[in-house]
Amino acid sequence: MREAFDSSIQNSKKKIKLFYSIGNNDVYPHNKLGTKPNSRKARRLYEKLYSYLSGKSGFHQSVGYTPSSWIDPSQKSIFLRGGYYASDVENTPYRVISLNTMYFYAENKKAGGCRSLKSSGLAQLGWLRSELQLTKSLGKKAIIIGHIHPHRDLYRKSCFKEYRRTVSKFSNIISAQFFGHVNHDAWLFIEPLKTKIVSNITSDHLVDTNWEKRVDFGDQWWLYENLIDEDLDLLTSDDPYFTTYQISNQSKVNNDSLGINSKNYNNLSKNQGTDNFISNVIESYEKIIKSKIDISKLTVATISHSIIPRYHSGLKVLQYLKSDPYRKKYHIKDSIQDIISKFQSFFKVSSSNSIIKSGNVGTLMDYDVYWLNLTSAHNDAKQEIKDKQSHDKINKISPKYAKNNILKKNDATNIYQEYNIFNAHQHTGKAYIPKFEKLYNARTLWGLHNLTVPEYIKWAKKLVKNKSGEVKLYYQTSTLGREVENLL
Numbered sequence: 001m002r003e004a005f006d007s008s009i010q011n012s013k014k015k016i017k018l019f020y021s022i023g024n025n026d027v028y029p030h031n032k033l034g035t036k037p038n039s040r041k042a043r044r045l046y047e048k049l050y051s052y053l054s055g056k057s058g059f060h061q062s063v064g065y066t067p068s069s070w071i072d073p074s075q076k077s078i079f080l081r082g083g084y085y086a087s088d089v090e091n092t093p094y095r096v097i098s099l100n101t102m103y104f105y106a107e108n109k110k111a112g113g114c115r116s117l118k119s120s121g122l123a124q125l126g127w128l129r130s131e132l133q134l135t136k137s138l139g140k141k142a143i144i145i146g147h148i149h150p151h152r153d154l155y156r157k158s159c160f161k162e163y164r165r166t167v168s169k170f171s172n173i174i175s176a177q178f179f180g181h182v183n184h185d186a187w188l189f190i191e192p193l194k195t196k197i198v199s200n201i202t203s204d205h206l207v208d209t210n211w212e213k214r215v216d217f218g219d220q221w222w223l224y225e226n227l228i229d230e231d232l233d234l235l236t237s238d239d240p241y242f243t244t245y246q247i248s249n250q251s252k253v254n255n256d257s258l259g260i261n262s263k264n265y266n267n268l269s270k271n272q273g274t275d276n277f278i279s280n281v282i283e284s285y286e287k288i289i290k291s292k293i294d295i296s297k298l299t300v301a302t303i304s305h306s307i308i309p310r311y312h313s314g315l316k317v318l319q320y321l322k323s324d325p326y327r328k329k330y331h332i333k334d335s336i337q338d339i340i341s342k343f344q345s346f347f348k349v350s351s352s353n354s355i356i357k358s359g360n361v362g363t364l365m366d367y368d369v370y371w372l373n374l375t376s377a378h379n380d381a382k383q384e385i386k387d388k389q390s391h392d393k394i395n396k397i398s399p400k401y402a403k404n405n406i407l408k409k410n411d412a413t414n415i416y417q418e419y420n421i422f423n424a425h426q427h428t429g430k431a432y433i434p435k436f437e438k439l440y441n442a443r444t445l446w447g448l449h450n451l452t453v454p455e456y457i458k459w460a461k462k463l464v465k466n467k468s469g470e471v472k473l474y475y476q477t478s479t480l481g482r483e484v485e486n487l488l
Contacts, residue, residue, distance in 0.1 A: 006055075006067050017090070018070045020053060021098045022083050023147035023181065024105060033083075033102040034110035035120040035227045046080045053079075077223060082124055086131045088140065092322070093362035094175065095135045099146035100124060101179075104159040111229050114159040120229070121159045122211055123222035125166055129215045132170040141175040141362035149179035149301050150190060161193060165209075168192030168297040175320075175362055176451070177301040183310040184303055184478045185369065186281050187456065189288045192297035278475045285460035300456050305369070305480060312480035313372035315436065318451075321363045364451035366443045370436040371480050377434040440477065440488055 005016050027033045027045065034042050051057040054076075055067030075085035083100035102108050103120040114121035128144075135142045144167070152160050167174055167190055177190070214221065288298075305314025442448050446462070448455045463470050476484040 002055075002067055017068075017087070019087070019096050019098050019145060020049070020070065021146050022049075022100045022102055024102060024107065027102070031105070031107040032110045033108055035103070035229050039110065039229075042083070043080075046083050049083070050076060050079055078127065081223065082120065082127070084124055084127065086134075088138075092320075093141050094143050094320075095131075095138065095140045096143045096145060097128065097131050097135075099128065099144065101146040101148040101155075104150070104155040104163065105148050106154055106156055113156045114162050116228075117211060117214070117221065118225060118228045120227050121156065122162065123225070123227055125159070125162050126211055126215045127220075127222045129166055129212060130220065132166070132173065133215075136170065136173050140173070142170065142173050143175055144177040146177075146179050148181045149188065149303050150177075151188065154181075162211075164190055165193050167299050171297050171299050171453075174299055176318075176364055177299060179301055179303050180306060182277065182303055183306045184277060185305045185314065185316075185480075186278065186474075186478050187300050187302040188281065188284065189456070189460075190299045190301050191288070191293060275475065275479075278471070278478055282463055282466075282471055282474075286464045289457070289461055289464060295453055295457065298453050300451075300453060305371070309374075309480075312374050313436070314439075314480050315370050316367045317370065318367045319365045321361055321365055321450075323361065366441055366448070366451070368441045369439045369477070371439045371484075372434055372436050380434070439480075439484070445473075445477070445488070 001018075005018060022033070022045075024031045027041075033039070033045070048057075050071065053071040054069050054073070071079065071085055072087045075087060079085045082103070084098055086095060086097040088095050103111050103124050104114070111120045113119055114125055116122060132142055148154050150160060150163050155163065167177070171192075304316055305311075307313050307315060442451070446459050448459060463474055472483075473487050475481065476487050
């Protein structure tokens with residue numbers, strides 16, 4: 001990664017900044033991460049990650065170039081305490097806010113909930129509110145990133161409530177919320193909290209919001225207070241968002257992460273050629289469409305494919321509006337496109353532009369999806385090995401080198417794996433490079449003018465009506481399934 005993004009831009013004026021967020025598979029044991037300073041493991045993890053992100057780990061001293069910093073020094077203190085940070089993206093209208101969603105995650109039994117001011121979860125939400133305030137004061141747009149997407153079945157009850165409260169209050173400056181975790185390409189509406197009137201007093205679920213006032217007064221308690229690991233904040237049947245999900249049932253997180261009992265939708269999934277996850281997503285769209293929610297407070301969280309996937313590998317290249325939309329000349333500039341271009345030396349990815357329809361500066365306009373067909377890549381790799389073996393035989397290369405590039409059997413899993421394919425250039429002068437190919441773009445496939453909430457609502461209506469098999473197409477593009485090429 002460092003070689004791809006650092007060594008190739010040493011003589012370039014343009015530096016590519018990567019952003020990182022901690023996931024549940026970045027810690028051991030799996031899903032467990034305590035609160036620093038109580039957790040020595042958390043402290044060591046954040047110190048190690050910071051050294052890598054800052055380019056000062058010493059790991060790259062012998063590679064012949066100076067690693068760039070992927071994290072601003074001003075963010076060191078907050079990152080070492082909580083594993084989250086924020087930074088402007090140069091020459092763009094964006095400020096990226098990277099969350100540590102492990103402190104919201106229901107499966108993390110080392111930290112629970114956002115009820116107490118001394119909890120790691122509420123401390124992070126306080127920091128998030130302050131960062132959104134800063135973003136607004138700078139006249140920028142916020143992009144929130146994290147690993148685990150916000151949902152009532154994946155976040156602690158109180159964390160999900162306060163996250164919804166926070167993003168709805170800053171919906172006008174939040175351009176996007178990007179997450180991963182479930183290996184699907186999908187999106188979810190994040191609703192504002194509903195209000196109740198009790199004894200003529202209007203309240204958002206009657207939740208104490210003193211923490212917000214504390215932020216507004218400039219108190220950054222997340223930097224100096226000794227945070228503690230509080231009791232687990234479990235879902236209860238008294239909560240208006242109670243679902244059938246049980247904390248110990250990890251498989252239900254993957255299949256039913258929209259919080260709807262999948263038994264009611266098994267037939268729907270079978271009939272539409274989809275899975276419970278996507279069926280539940282569509283059901284959630286229908287509820288939003290039928291509701292009377294103020295869409296100005298509605299935000300969208302998107303989930304993306306994974307490079308190391310459950311299905312096929314996929315990635316997105318997003319485009320945003322950089323220039324004044326009232327000028328005669330338009331320019332689309334996409335910092336993520338710059339990032340993808342650095343992969344071209346490995347993946348030979350081509351690029352394309354979309355036509356601007358509408359939007360203000362900073363509006364996300366479109367995205368292209370690239371995929372790596374792992375079946376084809378596997379077959380190509382096997383052919384590469386056969387060609388390499390023939391080359392070795394003809395040229396009588398020493399067996400101690402040739403044996404490194406033959407198929408070997410993994411006795412533990414009884415599958416065949418290729419070893420050192422990417423080092424074939426040591427002998428043939430050519431390295432086998434899997435190729436990411438453009439599969440589709442959102443504008444062409446779904447008829448979107450841009451990636452704003454009103455356009456997502458139009459998209460949701462199309463999926464709910466499902467007149468022309470849109471749900472099946474959504475599922476196939478979400479998972480990069482076997483039928484995706486035929487449907488496109």
